[in-house]
Amino acid sequence: MEPVFPQILEAASRIAPFVHRTPVLTCRSLDRIYGAGLFFKCENLQKVGAFKIRGATNAVFCLGEEEASRGVATHSSGNHAAALAQAARWRAIPCYVVMPRDAPEVKKKAVEGYGAQITFCEPTLQAREQTLQAIVRATGATFIHPYNHPRVIEGQGTVAMELLEEVPSLDAVVVPVGGGGLLSGTALAISARSPRTMVLAGEPERADDAIRSLREGRILPPQNPDTVADGLRTSLGTLTFPIIQRLVHSIFPVSEEAILEAMRDIWERMKLVVEPSGAVPLAAVKVSGRLLEGKRVGIILSGGNVDLDRLPFRPAAT
């Protein structure tokens, strides 16, 4: 079943008892620096520290009783795993997460803290998928893909719905793109509710598979996606790609330097902790040339999960 707009409205009601309606903040000094009227939708202040809780919660609460009772499973070392674990706990069902052995300690702890059962595997795609399949076979749990899942995409679309409710007549909305869950959900919501608003994305130059995929008309994998924006290293999915093809106006490549600069601007000037992936849309505004000059632009700050002991800032003086 393809994700569709009316289901985003249902997702909004379904997840409302669990997730925050996050604030939309503005910052005059960033408006000056970036040359546009910026409206930041703060999903870094969301439960679990990222928008991912929306899709995961929607998927978990769409399951039938019997299916749900056997639990949910996923492979992810990032925000989706923590989000799925939290959503499963809300529904009081088991959650199984497959993680590479070498995942950062801080991520293991987060997922454990939300009550998931972790199975570690070798850090290869094959090991990850085989391990997940074995768990699903043994437990009967339902696999909830991090983004290539209609209920997940519809859940992520609720971010843009809230943004539109709070800030009317936006000229553009800019989001980060990794697997495309947030971008396709946003595109579905915006095109239905505010068709004159452009849907734009930022993507790390070093993981520019979405840009290349759109150019070539088929899903390409990222090549050595060595970017500080660790949430954006995945390729598009079979559900997200066609929506992005159809409804997204443009994706801008951003350099590592631009990501870190945007991230620092948000920390210093807005006093918000945002992860590198979450700073990618602001970096995209900078490289978009005059397209957004003086325009009203919604920015989705997608998440705030960083390891405070390993911050990527470098002293400005050097």
Added chain:
Amino acid sequence: MEPVFPQILEAASRIAPFVHRTPVLTCRSLDRIYGAGLFFKCENLQKVGAFKIRGATNAVFCLGEEEASRGVATHSSGNHAAALAQAARWRAIPCYVVMPRDAPEVKKKAVEGYGAQITFCEPTLQAREQTLQAIVRATGATFIHPYNHPRVIEGQGTVAMELLEEVPSLDAVVVPVGGGGLLSGTALAISARSPRTMVLAGEPERADDAIRSLREGRILPPQNPDTVADGLRTSLGTLTFPIIQRLVHSIFPVSEEAILEAMRDIWERMKLVVEPSGAVPLAAVKVSGRLLEGKRVGIILSGGNVDLDRLPFRPAAT
């Protein structure tokens, strides 16, 4: 003229066109850790990154035309100087700031960025006061004290007013205390509007002059105030002390470790950049024993101005 409650209402209307009405945020995981229902009033998200803009703006816009035209002056290397500079710019009048030569580069830049004229002096109290006097004599500018000024205290009282409007029936409000501007303004507002709400403060153990002053019944200076909470190293003032004596229920001393732990909790779990001084109230909740257990507690996050290149976090593992 003593600061009084009705003037806080006037201050609220006077500054409303300029300052943010900051959001009140909650965080379930901090509620669990700290054992209370916490409501965080986010003055770190305020203009200039701190509540200080309220008092400064109120003082600047209370001046008569003629007086205002000669400008305002202060000595401060912190948030008040930046706030006064911004407020003066809004009123299009000069602002003169005396700063010690050795003030951090980042603070000099902030104050300059808001358009103030800085005069540097030797890093002694005497040099600072003499330099300020010379400037006031030469320019006719009005000295706006960082906290011992009735219009400043009334301006700071607007934080608690907004908090009470948003969160009814609080059992306590906890703020940091340095010179006592925020604490005395908060106490005036709370005692008038919600007399059953306790007014509490946190103070660094290493700058515990307010606690000692209350005990001895007279204003004592801090002794070697070597604390990471650099906004709280000042002594109480002749206006703030009697209000605190009369209306504040208790001040809790907090260790450096407790401040850094609270600060890290806020960054990690709330995704908010808060300066050490701003984390002091949450640290105070922890040391308050069972006083606040299960209670509804307002926390004023006073500011978010930190140097990202000199963060005081230490790896949790060590």
